[in-house]
Amino acid sequence: MKSKSNKSICKICGSDFARSGMTRHIKSCLGKHFKAKTKGKAKRLYYLHIYAFYNPDYFLHILISENARLEDLDNFLRDIWVECCGHMSSFMRPGQHQEIGMKNKINEIFEPGLTFSYMYDFGDTTELSIKNIEIFNGAIKSKKKIQLISRNSPPLVACDECNKNMAEIICAQCQWDGTGWLCKKCAKNHECGDEMFLPVVNSPRTGVCGYTGD
Ligand SMILES: [Zn+2]
Ligand SMILES: [Zn+2]
Ligand SMILES: [Zn+2]
Ligand SMILES: [Zn+2]
Structure with missing residues (x-):
């Protein structure tokens, strides 16, 4: 299988970028557009870069509220990427094989620079890496706990x-x-x-x- 990737869109400003430039762009884009616009009840938001361990061309960039729980992130990932028949899933700390409880809050787990892993289905496993890039102050649109900033455009195979x-x-x-x-x-x-x-x-x-x- 030969595949090619198109550029993907940053939903904050509408510009498109190759995979390799996306993280850097989003960091500066969030800094420029996001903080400036949000007044009032600012919350701490964790910027996460999520990608497939074996094929990082599949990626998601999201903001998640500090008070969201791992189960919220689990539901989001199932919804957008992995759910097929209700398999088990788990989050793990870098370099460890111990599961982290789903009730843990984002701000109890993530730290900028750390990469966690997520496994869906312990038979035909889909493994994801989740890196916390930075923490921002701001508000997520509507009442959702998670805001999608960018998703890879479909690979052309x-x-x-x-x-x-x-x-x-x-x-x-x-x-x-x-x-x-x-x-x-x-x-x-x-x-x-x-x-x-x-x-x-x-x-x-x-x-x-x-x-x-x-
Ligand atoms: Zn066949
Ligand atoms: Zn942007
Ligand atoms: Zn299945
Ligand atoms: Zn053919």
């Missing part, structure tokens, strides 16, 4: 068969041999059959277990 069209379907069986990402046309002639097919979705869990993104 060419069909393994024709190498011409974009892959839209993954054969769960053949993906490990490098022949499972298929365009619609090539999927029709693929011998494994429909029941092996999963949709290509913009998530590090695409093609895993029963993940369809719905």
Whole structure:
């Protein structure tokens, strides 16, 4: 599978950036636009950069309220990226294999510069890294505890068969041999059959277990 990444958008200012420039941009963008605009009840907000451990082209940049709990972050991640059939999940401290309780608050756990890991499903695990970049003072729009600042635009993956069209379907069986990402046309002639097919979705869990993104 060959993939290419488009630039992704910073939702605060609307500009687009490559993956490598995003963190630096958001730091300065938050400093410029965010603090200045928010008056009144300012809260401490943790800026987290979340990415797939094995493929950092899948990323999320979020602000999360200091009083949110790990279970809120867990729900958010399940919603946007990983939930397929209600598997177990857990957060772990850097370099440790001990679970951190879901009731812990963000401000009891995170510290700028530290990277935590998150595992979803202990069989076909999707592993994420979560780095706290900085802490800002401000308010999150509406009453939500989490505000999404940027998400990677869908990677462009060419069909393994024709190498011409974009892959839209993954054969769960053949993906490990490098022949499972298929365009619609090539999927029709693929011998494994429909029941092996999963949709290509913009998530590090695409093609895993029963993940369809719905
Ligand atoms: Zn921006
Ligand atoms: Zn599943
Ligand atoms: Zn094809
Ligand atoms: Zn197949």
